[in-house]
Amino acid sequence: MTRLPKFVTRRITALLAVAAMIGAGCAPMAAFGRSHLAVATGEQAIPFTEARVDSADGRAFSVSWAAPAAAGEVTVLARSTRDGDGSDGAGRVVGHGGATGTVTVSGLPAFPRWWFALTPRHGAPLAVADRGLHLATAPNFRDVGGYRTADGRWVRMGLAYRSDQLDRLDDSDLATVARLSATLVVDLRTEAERRRGADRLAAGAQGLVADVLADAPPGGAGVMAVKSPEAAADLLLAANRQFVSLGSARAAYTALFARLATTPGGVVYHCSAGKDRTGWASAVLLTALGVPRETVMADYLASNGYLTAKNQALFAHMPPAQAANIEPVMTVRRAYLQAAFDEVDTRYGSFDAYLNQALGLDPAALTRLKARFLEGAPAS
Numbered sequence: 001m002t003r004l005p006k007f008v009t010r011r012i013t014a015l016l017a018v019a020a021m022i023g024a025g026c027a028p029m030a031a032f033g034r035s036h037l038a039v040a041t042g043e044q045a046i047p048f049t050e051a052r053v054d055s056a057d058g059r060a061f062s063v064s065w066a067a068p069a070a071a072g073e074v075t076v077l078a079r080s081t082r083d084g085d086g087s088d089g090a091g092r093v094v095g096h097g098g099a100t101g102t103v104t105v106s107g108l109p110a111f112p113r114w115w116f117a118l119t120p121r122h123g124a125p126l127a128v129a130d131r132g133l134h135l136a137t138a139p140n141f142r143d144v145g146g147y148r149t150a151d152g153r154w155v156r157m158g159l160a161y162r163s164d165q166l167d168r169l170d171d172s173d174l175a176t177v178a179r180l181s182a183t184l185v186v187d188l189r190t191e192a193e194r195r196r197g198a199d200r201l202a203a204g205a206q207g208l209v210a211d212v213l214a215d216a217p218p219g220g221a222g223v224m225a226v227k228s229p230e231a232a233a234d235l236l237l238a239a240n241r242q243f244v245s246l247g248s249a250r251a252a253y254t255a256l257f258a259r260l261a262t263t264p265g266g267v268v269y270h271c272s273a274g275k276d277r278t279g280w281a282s283a284v285l286l287t288a289l290g291v292p293r294e295t296v297m298a299d300y301l302a303s304n305g306y307l308t309a310k311n312q313a314l315f316a317h318m319p320p321a322q323a324a325n326i327e328p329v330m331t332v333r334r335a336y337l338q339a340a341f342d343e344v345d346t347r348y349g350s351f352d353a354y355l356n357q358a359l360g361l362d363p364a365a366l367t368r369l370k371a372r373f374l375e376g377a378p379a380s
Contacts, residue, residue: 046154046376047071047099047123051146053116058134063095063116064102065126071099072121078108082115082127082158091117112176124376129157132306135173140164140274140306144282145373147299149290152379159373160260160267162282164274164307165189167197178202183265186256188212188277199270210255210269212277214248232328233335236276240340243280244347250358256281257359261369275303275332280340288355288366289373300337307331 050066063076077084079091095103099120108114113133118126132142141164145157161182169177186208187199194209201207226232243249260267271277279300286296311330315323341351348354355361361369 043377044124045152045379046126047120048118048126049148051118051126051128053128053130055130055132055134058113058130059108059110060104060106061108061114061116061130062102062104063118063128065097065118065128066100067120067123069099071123073098074101074121075119076103076105077117077119078105079115079117080111080113082129084117091115112179126154127157133161133176135169135176137168137170137173138163138166138274139310140303141173141177141268141270142302142306144285144299147286147291147295149374150292151290153290153374153376155286155289155291156373156375158266160269160285162274162278163268163270164278165193165197165272166199166201166268166270169200174200174202177268178205180268181265182268184208184259184263184267186210186259186267186269188252188256188269188271188281190214193272205268208255208259210252212243212249212252212271213246214252215246216242216248226325226329229325229328232325233333236328236333236336237339239276240280240336241343243277243340244343244354244358253281253284254359257285257361257365257369260285261365261372273303273307273330275300275307276336279303279332279337283337283340284355284359285373287351288361289370297334297337301332301334303332 047067047070048065049068050064052064054062054064065074067074074097075093076095076097077091078094080086080088084090094105094116097103105114105116113129115127115129118128120126128146129143131146132139135141140162142162143157144160144162145155147155149155158180161180166177166185166187182202182205184206185199185201187194188210190211190213199207226235243253256269269278269281283296283300286299287293307330311327314330315327318326344351344354348357355366
């Protein structure tokens with residue numbers, strides 16, 4: 001049997017132990033796009049049906065959008081804050097286009113996060129930014145917002161972020177996180193995971209433990225516990241079902257959603273890889289806000305892109321057969337998230353009932369959540 005390096009053994013053991021307890025870590029968004037955000041001012045309808053920013057390094061950007069022809073010419077401004085309240089004021093004009101268009105932007109000064117204001121001739125403006133934060137030590141750290149809802153509103157960016165483990169943040173990445181003004185960091189990991197590495201928090205941020213798997217049966221999984229890709233996939237299917245069924249999961253997600261609706265400033269929530277426990281939290285939030293299921297699924301599957309390099313580095317230290325066995329635990333699949341949605345239907349009959357009965361989100365609480373996260377008036 002090939003002996004693996006200790007750092008590889010530790011990472012796989014941790015992930016498999018969580019999977020055996022019915023949970024695993026949490027991975028990027030490649031094909032769907034590394035960003036997709038919009039913020040509008042006031043209650044005027046946002047004409048854009050699509051808006052995204054793609055960037056490989058956070059320095060050069062492709063900004064694209066689509067809107068009905070009636071929106072007219074679109075002016076694109078680059079600025080250092082979402083709302084144009086930074087030292088650069090309203091920002092600098094970096095391009096123009098029709099109701100549908102793309103501009104390429106480069107040569108901007110180095111800055112942790114650039115925003116791009118799309119201002120149509122008719123309708124509310126929209127601020128777009130690269131979804132990912134390009135953190136070397138937390139590659140799956142990304143904004144949760146920026147999706148269009150079924151009724152034509154947009155999920156506001158800059159309020160909630162999802163991530164993989166934060167105990168390994170280096171000083172540079174921690175400084176970037178600090179600029180997000182996130183006042184709360186919710187740790188969805190197990191006690192064992194927290195003992196192995198406590199979160200690094202930016203100054204002024206509060207930590208909150210919300211252990212999704214506290215009620216999961218103890219597992220003794222080791223590196224070689226998963227003996228086939230099929231067995232690994234079964235662990236993740238079971239994990240996603242228990243994100244719905246475990247009492248500790250209901251309590252953890254209830255605590256998270258209560259704080260999402262009321263916490264001043266931004267909220268970061270995370271697990272170990274940012275894909276499973278964190279993936280379900282994001283899927284619930286986006287669905288509750290009215291984002292279509294296929295968009296929710298695309299956001300979930302995006303973890304595979306964000307974690308590619310991290311996973312490839314891990315697999316490089318394994319025999320190919322072992323890497324093939326472990327791969328389903330290290331990635332996400334459509335069937336995994338679908339298993340959680342199916343469990344909701346089985347146990348509660350509908351997603352709305354799950355929100356109400358399991359997470360305490362009654363109509364009044366949902367109204368508060370939507371008031372905080374949604375921008376723009378519903379499309380007519």
